[in-house]
Amino acid sequence: MKMELALYQALIAINVPEPKANAVIEALESDLQTSLATKSDVAQIRAELAQLEVKLTIRMGVMLSATIGILIAAMKFIH
Numbered sequence: 681m682k683m684e685l686a687l688y689q690a691l692i693a694i695n696v697p698e699p700k701a702n703a704v705i706e707a708l709e710s711d712l713q714t715s716l717a718t719k720s721d722v723a724q725i726r727a728e729l730a731q732l733e734v735k736l737t738i739r740m741g742v743m744l745s746a747t748i749g750i751l752i753a754a755m756k757f758i759h
């Protein structure tokens with residue numbers, strides 16, 4: 681709210697008509713509300729990242745186990 685008031689006062693100070701100054705403030709508020717993330721958005725993203733971290737850890741473990749199994753089988757096959 682402080683920013684909007686400061687912007688409004690700055691626009692009025694440079695002789696922008698009041699209806700146009702109000703239109704600028706409303707457009708700014710509308711744009712900020714649609715493009716900024718809220719606390720709940722950030723919390724949801726963190727939860728999704730935690731889930732992806734678990735999936736990635738499991739996949740890396742499976743791939744490492746498979747690689748070790750293939751190497752052991754290859755070593756036994758060679759000897």
